[in-house]
Amino acid sequence: xxxxxxxxxxxxxxxxxxxxxxxxxxxxxxxxxxxxxxxxxxxxxxxxxxxxxxxxxxxxxxxxxxxxxxxxxxxxxxxxxxxxxxxxxxxxxxxxxxxxxxxxxxxxxxxxxxxxxxxxxxxxxxxxxxxxxxxxxxxxxxxxxxxxxxxxxxxxxxxxxxxxxxxxxxxxxxxxxxxxxxxxxxxxxxxxxxxxxxxxxxxxxxxxxxxxxxxxxxxxxxxxxxxxxxxxxxxxxxxxxxxxxxxxxxxxxxxxxxxxxxxxxxxxxxxxxxxxxxxxxxxxxxxxxxxxxxxxxxxxxxxxxxxxxx
Amino acid sequence: xxxxxxxxxxxxxxxxxxxxxxxxxxxxxxxxxxxxxxxxxxxxxxxxxxxxxxxxxxxxxxxxxxxxxxxxxxxxxxxxxxxxxxxxxxxxxxxxxxxxxxxxxxxxxxxxxxxxxxxxxxxxxxxxxxxxxxxxxxxxxxxxxxxxxxxxxxxxxxxxxxxxxxxxxxxxxxxxxxxxxxxxxxxxxxxxxxxxxxxxxxxxxxxxxxxxxxxxxxxxxxxxxxxxxxxxxxxxxxxxxxxxxxxxxxxxxxxxxxxxxxxxxxxxxxxxxxxxxxxxxxxxxxxxxxxx
Numbered sequence: 188x189x190x191x192x193x194x195x196x197x198x199x200x201x202x203x204x205x206x207x208x209x210x211x212x213x214x215x216x217x218x219x220x221x222x223x224x225x226x227x228x229x230x231x232x233x234x235x236x237x238x239x240x241x242x243x244x245x246x247x248x249x250x251x252x253x254x255x256x257x258x259x260x261x262x263x264x265x266x267x268x269x270x271x272x273x274x275x276x277x278x279x280x281x282x283x284x285x286x287x288x289x290x291x292x293x294x295x296x297x298x299x300x301x302x303x304x305x306x307x308x309x310x311x312x313x314x315x316x317x318x319x320x321x322x323x324x325x326x327x328x329x330x331x332x333x334x335x336x337x338x339x340x341x342x343x344x345x346x347x348x349x350x351x352x353x354x355x356x357x358x359x360x361x362x363x364x365x366x367x368x369x370x371x372x373x374x375x376x377x378x379x380x381x382x383x384x385x386x387x388x389x390x391x392x393x394x395x396x397x398x399x400x401x402x403x404x405x406x407x408x409x410x411x412x413x414x415x416x417x418x419x420x421x422x423x424x425x426x427x428x429x430x431x432x433x434x435x436x437x438x439x440x441x442x443x444x445x446x447x448x449x450x451x452x453x454x455x456x457x458x459x460x461x462x463x464x465x466x467x468x469x470x471x472x473x474x475x476x477x478x479x480x481x482x483x484x485x486x487x488x489x490x491x492x493x494x495x496x497x
Numbered sequence: 498x499x500x501x502x503x504x505x506x507x508x509x510x511x512x513x514x515x516x517x518x519x520x521x522x523x524x525x526x527x528x529x530x531x532x533x534x535x536x537x538x539x540x541x542x543x544x545x546x547x548x549x550x551x552x553x554x555x556x557x558x559x560x561x562x563x564x565x566x567x568x569x570x571x572x573x574x575x576x577x578x579x580x581x582x583x584x585x586x587x588x589x590x591x592x593x594x595x596x597x598x599x600x601x602x603x604x605x606x607x608x609x610x611x612x613x614x615x616x617x618x619x620x621x622x623x624x625x626x627x628x629x630x631x632x633x634x635x636x637x638x639x640x641x642x643x644x645x646x647x648x649x650x651x652x653x654x655x656x657x658x659x660x661x662x663x664x665x666x667x668x669x670x671x672x673x674x675x676x677x678x679x680x681x682x683x684x685x686x687x688x689x690x691x692x693x694x695x696x697x698x699x700x701x702x703x704x705x706x707x708x709x710x711x712x713x714x715x716x717x718x719x720x721x722x723x724x725x726x727x728x729x730x731x732x733x734x735x736x737x738x739x740x741x742x743x744x745x746x747x748x749x750x751x752x753x754x755x756x757x758x759x760x761x762x763x764x765x766x767x768x769x770x771x772x773x774x775x776x777x778x779x780x781x782x783x784x785x786x787x788x789x
Contacts, residue, residue: 205630213646323778327770329722331729332763335749343753423632430637434726438749448638449730452645460645467638475633 195479199472206468210461211254263465264458268451273458277444277466283353284443287362287436288428294367295374295424300417302371303378308405310383318375325372330431334365334438351440362439366431370424374417381416385409415486418478425474429467523779526772533588533769540589544582545570549737552577557755572757574747583739584761590734591741591766594655595720601659602720603713606666611697613667614674624671628664636661637726644732654733661723662716669712673705707784714777718770725766741766 229237238244245253257263263273306318341361342350348360385391386409394404436445444463451459536543546552552573560572560580571580613624640657647653674697677683686700727733728742729749736743741762748759 202630202633206634210642213643323774324771327718327722327774328767329725329729329763329770331726331745332767335745335752335759335763339752339756426633426635430635433637433641434729437730448641449732452641452732455645455648457645460642464638464642468634471633471635 191483192480195476199476202472203465203468206465207255207258210464211251258465263462266451266456266459268454268456268459273462276459277447277462280442280444280447281466283441284432284436284445286359287366287441287443288432290359290363291366291370291431292425292428294363295370295428298367298371299374300378303375304382304410304413306375307379307382307386315379319379322372322375325368326376328369329434330365330369331434331438333368334362334435337361337365338438351438353442358439358441362435362441365438366428366435369431370428373427374420374424377420378413378417382409382413384416385412388412411485415482418481418485422471422475422478426471429470519779522775526775529768529772530776533592533765536585537589537592540585544579544585546579546582548578548582548586548739550578550582552579557751559755560757563757571761572755574755574758575751580758580761583744584765587739587741587744587762588765590738591721591724594658594724594734594740595717597655598658598661598720598724599713599717601656602661602663602716603666603709605659606663607670607709609663610667610670611674611701613671614678615693615697621671624667628667631660631664637723640723640727641730641732644727649732649735651734651738654727658720658724658727662719665712665716666709669708670705673708674701677701677704711777711781711784714773714780717777718773721766721770721773 235244243250261274265271266273266276269276302318302322306315309315338350338361341347348357350361352358391404391408394408395401399407432443433445433448435441436443437449440446444466447459448463450456451463552569554577555566555569555573556575556577558566558569558573558577561567561570563572569579569581571584573579574583609624609627613621640661643657644654678701683696683700686696691700724733724740725742725745728740729746731743731746734740734743744762745759745766748755748762751758
């Protein structure tokens with residue numbers, strides 16, 4: 188088990204390294220930041236001074252080494268918009284975004300998994316068709332359209348909830364539901380097919396054949412095995428949730444990381460964009476490592492197998 | 498896949514009724530997609546006005562049936578631009594970008610998949626590493642970062658969206674090509690002295706094409722959603738050019754005063770992705786049940 192964890196952590200570190208390097212390469216490949224930021228009329232000596240101030244006159248590998256050193260020390264540069272350290276600007280938005288994503292993730296799981304499992308158990312029934320139809324609609328309607336429909340219906344026509352901004356719990360309702368429904372649809376579809384796959388396995392037939400009551404076959408044999416498959420997709424769902432947050436925060440003017448990212452991209456505030464990328468990467472990697480560890484706990488077969496591979 | 502087939506559980510008449518509905522739904526979906534293709538092809542003839550032409554006398558005109566006039570059947574926006582004309586051109590632009598991006602993603606993914614299957618060893622590890630990396634980051638965030646760093650141009654934008662989803666093709670192609678490599682027909686062709694290129698393009702590709710087409714159909718809605726999402730944020734297709742996402746993003750500011758600006762493009766996006774998903778699922782069930 189220790190070896191398994193070590194391998195996972197090493198790969199996680201490697202991925203962080205790739206993301207950091209990716210940010211650096213993209214940043215440098217995008218052209219001279221001095222030229223991009225300063226107006227064309229800026230005198231040459233001012234441009235030189237700017238380069239010197241930001242260390243842009245050093246050779247590329249020196250810049251890379253400095254950059255790595257800075258990142259390791261938590262120094263991700265300053266926001267060019269308001270002059271504060273990028274990491275501070277980003278960090279104060281993290282809890283605001285978590286206020287949206289955490290309930291949305293719970294909503295995803297609470298609706299998606301039971302709906303999918305129910306549909307699988309009642310395969311071919313009207314209920315199954317209905318769940319699947321709603322699920323298809325749920326993940327083909329873009330989240331920003333869904334959000335705008337909610338605003339039009341429950342903020343404008345029926346003024347039950349505020350149309351945007353942050354504040355009391357009322358402000359959370361519409362964005363959380365918007366985020367939650369799309370993910371629940373994906374999860375429902377996936378849980379259904381995972382469950383169907385398991386129900387078709389010989390050991391389920393064997394359990395039924397030896398006279399185990401059906402509810403016990405489902406809870407004792409089918410669900411634990413389906414759980415492993417469903418766990419696979421949760422990492423993917425967290426990624427979706429983060430991407431969804433960007434759009435949904437923008438629709439509801441929610442002052443989280445997503446809105447910050449959009450504003451920073453539009454104003455080319457590179458330090459902040461880069462910092463957000465690292466935060467997202469860290470979040471994704473934490474999720475994936477957690478999921479892998481859970482795998483190891485849920486399914487002892489995988490432990491040795493996985494640590495042996497790669 | 499399952500030993501409990503649906504026919505055994507259900508009385509056959511009910512099953513048949515469900516299939517009947519499903520076939521109708523597929524028919525409607527295909528018809529909708531056909532309509533969208535026609536609109537995209539003939540967009541400039543369908544549009545009564547230039548999509549960027551201003552008509553300041555008829556700003557925020559309501560559509561027909563909501564008190565509007567025939568001059569702007571679907572209404573007009575804040576600058577008096579005709580919603581019908583903009584919608585037609587937007588459908589064309591959005592579909593063009595989606596097709597272009599799908600092609601880029603498919604070609605790139607298939608090539609990398611074949612390379613991984615052919616060379617194995619470290620090449621395969623690098624490709625798999627990239628697949629893992631791509632799958633581990635939400636693509637919207639990566640795309641936004643690249644747009645922040647490089648600024649925006651239509652070409653870059655299409656290429657960027659093309660990068661979305663290549664990993665699916667790479668994974669599928671690698672797996673299929675590896676198993677094909679073990680099969681008798683490939684071994685036979687190879688023994689006859691065919692070069693790798695010939696083996697992959699002439700013999701393996703036709704055999705795995707159906708699965709790849711299904712993969713493409715299943716990836717297409719994601720591409721449309723990504724494009725419209727970025728354009729909605731104002732970071733995709735740049736004005737004066739317009740796309741479906743742009744129209745929704747622009748119309749959002751007039752949500753209460755002129756909802757017609759965004760209702761139609763929203764509907765078009767949703768119905769198009771829905772139709773492609775339905776057709777994709779249907780194709781998958783028909784052609785290849787192993788994909789999910």
